[in-house]
Amino acid sequence: MSAKPTSLPGQIFAFFSSFGLAIAVLSFLLLITFLGTLAQKEMGLLDSQRLYFDSWWLIHDVNLGGTLIPLPLPGGGLLMVVLFVNMLCGAVIRLRKGWRTIGVLISHVAIMFMLVAGFVSFLYKTEGAMPLFEGQASDQYQSYHDRIIEIHRFDATGKADDKALVIPMKHFTDLEPGKARTFFAKDLPFEIQVTGYRRNANVTQAEESDKTGIDGYRVQSVKNAKEDEANVSAVEISVKPKEGAEQKAILWERAFEPFTVKVGGNSYAISLSRMKWKLPFAIRLNDFVRELHPGTMKAKKYTSHVTKITSGKEEPKVVTMNVPVRDQGFVVYQASFSQSTNGEQSVFTVASNPSDQWPLWSCVAVAAGLIIHFLMHLIRFLSRSMKPKVAV
Amino acid sequence: MIHLPPGPKAACLSLFAFLPFVVPSCDRVSERMEITQTRDISTYEAKPKLNAYPQERFGDERLRWETPSGWAQAERSQMRPVNLTFGPNKEGECYLAMLPGGAGGVLANVNRWRKQMGQPEMTEEELAKLPKKTLMGIQGVYVTVDGAYTSVGATEAKPDHRMLGIVASLGEAGLFVKMVGPKALVEANTTAFDQFVASLSLRTPQQ
Numbered sequence: 001m002s003a004k005p006t007s008l009p010g011q012i013f014a015f016f017s018s019f020g021l022a023i024a025v026l027s028f029l030l031l032i033t034f035l036g037t038l039a040q041k042e043m044g045l046l047d048s049q050r051l052y053f054d055s056w057w058l059i060h061d062v063n064l065g066g067t068l069i070p071l072p073l074p075g076g077g078l079l080m081v082v083l084f085v086n087m088l089c090g091a092v093i094r095l096r097k098g099w100r101t102i103g104v105l106i107s108h109v110a111i112m113f114m115l116v117a118g119f120v121s122f123l124y125k126t127e128g129a130m131p132l133f134e135g136q137a138s139d140q141y142q143s144y145h146d147r148i149i150e151i152h153r154f155d156a157t158g159k160a161d162d163k164a165l166v167i168p169m170k171h172f173t174d175l176e177p178g179k180a181r182t183f184f185a186k187d188l189p190f191e192i193q194v195t196g197y198r199r200n201a202n203v204t205q206a207e208e209s210d211k212t213g214i215d216g217y218r219v220q221s222v223k224n225a226k227e228d229e230a231n232v233s234a235v236e237i238s239v240k241p242k243e244g245a246e247q248k249a250i251l252w253e254r255a256f257e258p259f260t261v262k263v264g265g266n267s268y269a270i271s272l273s274r275m276k277w278k279l280p281f282a283i284r285l286n287d288f289v290r291e292l293h294p295g296t297m298k299a300k301k302y303t304s305h306v307t308k309i310t311s312g313k314e315e316p317k318v319v320t321m322n323v324p325v326r327d328q329g330f331v332v333y334q335a336s337f338s339q340s341t342n343g344e345q346s347v348f349t350v351a352s353n354p355s356d357q358w359p360l361w362s363c364v365a366v367a368a369g370l371i372i373h374f375l376m377h378l379i380r381f382l383s384r385s386m387k388p389k390v391a392v
Numbered sequence: 393m394i395h396l397p398p399g400p401k402a403a404c405l406s407l408f409a410f411l412p413f414v415v416p417s418c419d420r421v422s423e424r425m426e427i428t429q430t431r432d433i434s435t436y437e438a439k440p441k442l443n444a445y446p447q448e449r450f451g452d453e454r455l456r457w458e459t460p461s462g463w464a465q466a467e468r469s470q471m472r473p474v475n476l477t478f479g480p481n482k483e484g485e486c487y488l489a490m491l492p493g494g495a496g497g498v499l500a501n502v503n504r505w506r507k508q509m510g511q512p513e514m515t516e517e518e519l520a521k522l523p524k525k526t527l528m529g530i531q532g533v534y535v536t537v538d539g540a541y542t543s544v545g546a547t548e549a550k551p552d553h554r555m556l557g558i559v560a561s562l563g564e565a566g567l568f569v570k571m572v573g574p575k576a577l578v579e580a581n582t583t584a585f586d587q588f589v590a591s592l593s594l595r596t597p598q599q
Binding site: 137138139140148150151152154158160161162163164165166167168171181182183184185186188191203215216217250252254255256257258259260262267269271275276277278282 | 423424432434
């Protein structure tokens with residue numbers, strides 16, 4: 001057994017490379033996976049994912065006979081960072097390198113690569129919906145969860161800028177009624193003060209006597225839906241031009257049209273909506289086919305016959321369940337469908353994830369590492385078994 | 393009590409000791425923030441309707457109307473949920489007002505309009521003789537007043553103007569459609585006024 005390190009760096013390295021730390025981290029991961037999965041029932045998928053798995057730490061309320069006891073726990077983010085450091089120190093740096101340990105080394109590096117894939121996905125993955133009616137085409141997809149306040153300029157002839165200014169939700173979701181923040185931009189002839197964010201809200205007509213009403217309407221908070229996609233958020237804004245009167249407005253995700261401000265001959269359409277990302281190609285839905293299990297309304301197969309349009313070049317494609325279309329780092333999946341008076345609408349999920357295939361490569365590498373490791377053990381065992389035993 | 397072996401126990405304690413250093417501090421609400429992010433607008437994206445009324449923005453389907461050809465929508469206010477203008481220089485105006493309290497009743501409103509046109513007040517008997525028109529399914533009093541028009545807040549009267557209007561009561565609420573402008577212009581747009589009034593409707597929300 002090696003002697004305990006006496007220097008501080010040595011002790012830190014010993015701690016981060018210890019089996020004890022690995023067991024503790026894996027135990028906590030098991031615990032928060034269990035608690036986070038149960039919490040989905042109460043708080044919905046997105047909120048439980050954010051609280052238990054995307055966090056550095058969290059407070060879990062333990063219900064003991066009706067009394068809630070707050071239990072602080074490390075979050076999934078912290079645990080995975082510590083696990084990565086632990087594997088790097090213990091299973092890569094400290095490991096004795098040689099042919100005997102090559103399989104173990106490959107497997108551990110592959111698991112670390114999977115953790116990196118998760119981190120890259122957490123930072124850079126975008127995912128959203130692209131609903132299309134038959135005959136309709138689009139080259140953008142809309143986030144399921146990310147709300148934005150968007151400012152889009154139109155000149156006096158009605159010509160629109162090809163880019164819109166965007167205030168991401170992380171900059172206004174903390175602005176509950178009573179809190180405000182003012183936003184400005186270099187080329188914007190006015191400032192926007194945002195306040196009164198509600199995650200789920202209705203907009204109703206205000207009574208004549210209601211002093212809080214804006215242009216005859218008021219925002220009414222609604223209990224948050226468990227599934228975040230069902231929430232319809234709202235904010236109140238106050239537009240302050242450098243010259244002229246201040247204008248107040250309600251922005252609501254379900255509004256059919258934006259709020260318009262006219263300044264200096266230009267019109268600015270301001271709206272609260274979900275973030276939209278542009279694709280380098282367009283998808284046109286030609287035909288949507290829904291197959292059901294006989295005698296039921298249960299879906300057997302959804303198939304969308306589409307045309308992928310890239311710089312004017314058209315290419316027929318078929319998107320069906322588990323068979324997506326992939327191009328230029330984007331993946332178009334068949335997600336669902338809806339039926340309305342306007343006809344059948346096929347709903348695609350579009351995802352862009354730089355680490356999309358990394359978990360697959362990681363799994364293959366883990367398997368290869370383990371196969372190498374076990375084969376070497378087998379060969380050693382067989383070679384030892386085949387050696388003639390020396391008589392005592 | 394749970395007894396952990398020395399390794400994991402030490403690791404757990406160390407993990408909690410480590411927490412305060414890795415937990416990011418909470419953002420303070422700063423007063424001002426620059427907008428730096430943009431997004432590309434798709435050519436497939438539908439152009440939004442600019443200058444939309446709040447009813448159009450919030451999909452308030454209760455109030456519906458058709459704007460007559462050649463007329464334009466003006467700035468809408470809480471008092472005027474529908475506010476239209478007409479004429480070469482938009483000198484004519486026509487709007488719908490809905491007041492929960494009724495603003496004093498039909499006679500008081502008719503006389504207020506007459507006063508704006510520089511005309512004397514009328515009596516209940518005279519009011520009863522006025523023609524009737526239907527406004528959103530409710531029978532109202534049809535008013536035509538010629539004279540010099542003094543709009544709210546104005547100090548000078550505009551001569552040779554005409555006012556057309558319908559005053560109707562719905563319970564305690566009052567419904568008003570009022571059109572005013574130079575007499576010749578209003579005469580030329582009387583048919584359009586009738587079309588506008590006929591197109592106004594209140595829809596009950598779908599169950």
